Amino acid sequence: DARVTQTPRHKVTEMGQEVTMRCQPILGHNTVFWYRQTMMQGLELLAYFRNRAPLDDSGMPKDRFSAEMPDATLATLKIQPSEPRDSAVYFCASGSGQGASDEQYFGPGTRLTVT
Amino acid sequence: AQSVTQLDSQVPVFEEAPVELRCNYSSSVSVYLFWYVQYPNQGLQLLLKYLSGSTLVESINGFEAEFNKSQTSFHLRKPSVHISDTAEYFCAVSDHTGGFKTIFGAGTRLFVKA
Numbered sequence: 001d002a003r004v005t006q007t008p009r010h011k012v013t014e015m016g017q018e019v020t021m022r023c024q025p026i027l028g029h030n031t032v033f034w035y036r037q038t039m040m041q042g043l044e045l046l047a048y049f050r051n052r053a054p055l056d057d058s059g060m061p062k063d064r065f066s067a068e069m070p071d072a073t074l075a076t077l078k079i080q081p082s083e084p085r086d087s088a089v090y091f092c093a094s095g096s097g098q099g100a101s102d103e104q105y106f107g108p109g110t111r112l113t114v115t
Numbered sequence: 116a117q118s119v120t121q122l123d124s125q126v127p128v129f130e131e132a133p134v135e136l137r138c139n140y141s142s143s144v145s146v147y148l149f150w151y152v153q154y155p156n157q158g159l160q161l162l163l164k165y166l167s168g169s170t171l172v173e174s175i176n177g178f179e180a181e182f183n184k185s186q187t188s189f190h191l192r193k194p195s196v197h198i199s200d201t202a203e204y205f206c207a208v209s210d211h212t213g214g215f216k217t218i219f220g221a222g223t224r225l226f227v228k229a
Contacts, residue, residue, distance in 0.1 A: 004158070031215050042221045043159075043205065050215060091158055100209040101147045101166050104217060106158030 002026045004107035006092050012113045018080040021110045023092030024073055030097035032075045033104060034060075034067055038088045046090075049075065050097055082114045117142040117208045121220035129228050130198055136191040136223045138206030148189040149207040149217065150180055159205060165189065176200075201227045 005024045013019055025032050033048040047057035052069040060067065064083070069075045079086055089109045095102035122137040140146060147166050151159040163174040170182040180191045189206060206220040 043219045045216065048215060055214060056216065093158070095215065097215070100211050100213060100215065100217075101164075102209075102215060102217075103149070103161045103164065104159075106151075106160065108156075108158050 002105075004092055004094050004105050006090075006107035006110050008110060009108060010111045010113075012115065013082055014115055015083055016081045017114075018078065019082050019086075019112060019114075021077045021090055021092075021112070023075040023077075023094075023107060025075065025092070025094030026105055027073070028096070029094035029105070030072070031095040031102065032069060033093040033095070034075070034077050035091040035093065036088045037091060037109070043091075046077070079112075082112075084114045087112055087114050117146065117210055117213060117218045119206050119208050119218050119220035121206050121223050123223050124221065125224045125226065127226045127228060128196055131195045133194050134192065134196050134200075134225065136204050136206075136225065138189045138191065138220060140187055140189065140206070140208045142187075142208060142210050144210045144212055146208050146210045148180075148182060149209075150174075150178070150189070150191050151205045151207060151219075153203045153205065153222075155202070162191075162204070196225070196227045198227050198229060200225060 034046040036044045046060040047067040066078045091109045093104040093106045118141040120139045128134045149164045150162040152162045153159045165182045173179045203222045209217040
């Protein structure tokens with residue numbers, strides 16, 4: 001049963017600390033998306049990749065957030081330094097890369113709390 | 116650019132009653148339309164999608180949605196809901212101008228009461 005995995009599932013950290021979230025897309029998928037979900041803003045697209053290259057990161061605060069794909073099986077989202085307003089659930093999703101008609105497969109999310 | 120509007124933020128309904136969750140979209144080109152469902156403490160998962168062809172699409176658990184091009188709508192319906200349908204439902208749209216990006220609506224929380 002192919003699934004997107006995310007680690008950690010929960011993270012509590014203090015303001016100013018670095019946070020790294022990891023995602024393993026479904027094997028063979030070549031598009032990866034990072035979303036942030038909050039009660040106030042709903043689901044926001046932060047960045048996405050195709051074939052490990054970033055295609056769009058316009059939704060991401062550039063001064064503190066960075067997203068990378070070191071290899072085809074790992075995507076990372078880093079926040080440095082973290083702030084309380086970053087508290088949210090962060091989802092990774094992957095797709096087969098066929099185009100706009102793709103279904104996205106979501107991971108279970110990382111619940112981040114910054115105190 | 117595409118946009119999606121989900122007209123109801125919350126829909127309470129009694130078990131075995133019918134339900135409709137409304138979704139309108141905006142796009143200047145042909146679109147692909149999706150409904151995703153999110154159960155508590157889980158990620159989103161695809162419920163159904165419209166790509167082309169028949170305007171009525173169905174899911175395996177009794178939901179259906181109809182693509183209406185003239186009204187730019189893609190409302191989700193179920194004739195008889197169960198307690199287990201309690202979840203948040205997201206309408207989403209993509210088109211060829213957006214690359215691989217999908218635009219999600221704000222979500223509708225369906226609450227099924229016994």
